[in-house]
Amino acid sequence: MIKRHISKIKSGLKNLSKALIVAGGLMIPLLTKTAQTQEPVRQNIESGENSVERNRNLLRENEYIVSRDVMRLYAQTVDPRTFGMVSGGFFEHDYLDTRSERRTFSDSLRARGYSNEEIRNFREMFKNKNIVFSESILDSPEFVPVLRHERMHKYISELPAEEQNTLNEAVDFIISDYNQKQPLWIDEEMRLEREYHERFRDRFNYEAYSQVQDKVDSLIRIYSPILHYDSRDQSFRVQTIRDNPKELLPYLMIGGIGSGIESVIENRFPQSARIYNRLKERIENETRDQQ
Numbered sequence: 175m176i177k178r179h180i181s182k183i184k185s186g187l188k189n190l191s192k193a194l195i196v197a198g199g200l201m202i203p204l205l206t207k208t209a210q211t212q213e214p215v216r217q218n219i220e221s222g223e224n225s226v227e228r229n230r231n232l233l234r235e236n237e238y239i240v241s242r243d244v245m246r247l248y249a250q251t252v253d254p255r256t257f258g259m260v261s262g263g264f265f266e267h268d269y270l271d272t273r274s275e276r277r278t279f280s281d282s283l284r285a286r287g288y289s290n291e292e293i294r295n296f297r298e299m300f301k302n303k304n305i306v307f308s309e310s311i312l313d314s315p316e317f318v319p320v321l322r323h324e325r326m327h328k329y330i331s332e333l334p335a336e337e338q339n340t341l342n343e344a345v346d347f348i349i350s351d352y353n354q355k356q357p358l359w360i361d362e363e364m365r366l367e368r369e370y371h372e373r374f375r376d377r378f379n380y381e382a383y384s385q386v387q388d389k390v391d392s393l394i395r396i397y398s399p400i401l402h403y404d405s406r407d408q409s410f411r412v413q414t415i416r417d418n419p420k421e422l423l424p425y426l427m428i429g430g431i432g433s434g435i436e437s438v439i440e441n442r443f444p445q446s447a448r449i450y451n452r453l454k455e456r457i458e459n460e461t462r463d464q465q
């Protein structure tokens with residue numbers, strides 16, 4: 175069950191990566207968890223209309239809000255298997271890359287009563303290095319992390335090629351380190367899960383399930399990939415990053431993955447670290463007042 179569950183989610187993420195994972199922190203549940211564990215108190219205070227207004231004020235040129243309906247239509251056009259809530263993304267280019275996708279998107283907007291001009295506007299919005307959010311996230315505490323994540327995508331894409339290459343050296347190193355080390359625990363992980371399933375069949379046993387997870391976590395600690403996860407919540411993100419390495423730095427910047435990664439980059443790739451820190455600082459400054 176563990177495996178099946180993970181691979182189902184994994185394939186969902188993979189399919190989305192054509193547009194939306196490249197684009198962003200779309201899987202709201204993943205971000206919600208971090209935000210909740212990190213800042214439970216602030217969240218309660220910040221909810222409500224004030225935070226909507228404050229969040230709206232954070233938006234800059236080329237950053238847009240659409241209704242959740244439009245966002246979902248877009249995501250489902252790009253990948254009909256899209257599931258979960260879509261929070262937004264960075265649209266480096268037009269991901270509706272076939273005529274039939276473009277027609278499907280326009281037709282479904284028309285069916286909802288949007289005018290031709292509005293449809294043209296939406297089509298322009300979801301490309302041109304724009305960032306688009308669903309209104310559904312505007313009143314949520316994960317708006318700022320999602321905004322930071324998407325801006326990191328955007329600012330990286332705007333760097334000169336040379337600086338992008340420098341960043342990629344660090345990213346490639348971390349991904350290949352993970353790929354080399356993963357086989358060292360994956361067999362054992364599968365064996366533990368098989369054992370669990372043989373024992374419990376269709377019943378879910380929380381205690382035994384947690385024990386399997388703890389053992390896998392300790393194996394991962396022993397083989398210590400740089401791209402590790404501190405908790406099971408983060409394992410999906412690790413998958414997302416493996417499937418699309420462009421997600422590494424945007425997740426790193428919002429504290430969405432293993433805490434030791436930044437210091438590895440500092441120590442091994444000081445030039446990459448300088449670029450990353452410069453972007454991170456810029457984004458934090460832009461969004462700090464609203465936190």
Ligand SMILES: [Zn+2]
Nearest residue numbers: 195197198199
């Ligand atoms: Zn992303």
